[in-house]
Amino acid sequence: MGDASIPTIDLSPFFKGDEDGKKKAMEVIIKAFSEYGFFQIVNHGVPLDLMKKAIEQSKVFFNFSDEEKKKSSPSPDSPLPAGYTRQAVQCRDNNEFFLAFPPASNFNIFPQNLPRFREAFEELFVQMSKLGVLLENIVNESLGLPTNFLKEFNDDRNWDFMVTLRYFPANPNDDNGLLEHEDANPVTFVIQDEVGGLQVRKNGEWIPVVPAEGTIVVNLGDIIQVMSNKKFKSATHKVVSAEGRDRYSYAFFHNLRGDRWIEPLPQFTTDIGEAPKYRGFFFKDYQELRVQNKINPPSRREDVIHITHYEIDN
């Protein structure tokens, strides 16, 4: 497979304190972060049984009637639509999803009659949240930032959220499950079922992320690309729907408080004599623009807001 696949990283050295193993893993991680922002992890500490149970429960939930699912519709004052959403007709993405913030959040709306779905979702959330802190620390170290710099900058876990999605089968005219995009938040994890369909752009080509039981996909988002002044890349990815089959997945977004000011760090600009490639912005303003993209998709693809909105032409 060589270049036509994304690397799989064994995280066990990070749990065992195996310095030599860590060093080797870091070399692969830094290369992946610098080139396209994507890889898979194994031995990550999230139990396989839990991953399987969460996918099973997601199937149970999405196979409920529309009427039943709509009982978990989001409240209008939720910052992101916590609960069940079917993509708007004008949106080209062929999926439905259920979103929740951390288990204690008042915004969460779980279905009343499905305690096992909630249980699996919340257990997985806790595990993914721990993994988010570990991966952020790995990003911190890979960028050569002072110890705990990102952890202190991003110290509020209440903004993290997780989504479970069902992608409908492709139809004869359209196999788009989720249009190509970059995530805004610092780090994302994806657990996909055996159907596959997730693809990442690497050197201008779409590379399928082949499902392998127990692996978790990791990708970087725009925040890290901006703060590192493009040293690390926000991964461009999409989901292609399968023929004749539904696809189920979970995506966990290790996120950031909305009131954080984002700009290229001095370590990657003034300290090394490089011009900043982005102007600064509040994270919440960028998130709001992205939500508007989803609710009222611009008719022209080029009008969709990406991180390029904040780019400085040097």
Ligand SMILES: O=C(O)CCC(=O)C(=O)O
């Ligand atoms: O479902 C997947 O595999 C990916 C989901 C994703 O990229 C997203 O929700 O941002």
Ligand SMILES: [Fe+2]
């Ligand atoms: Fe994504």
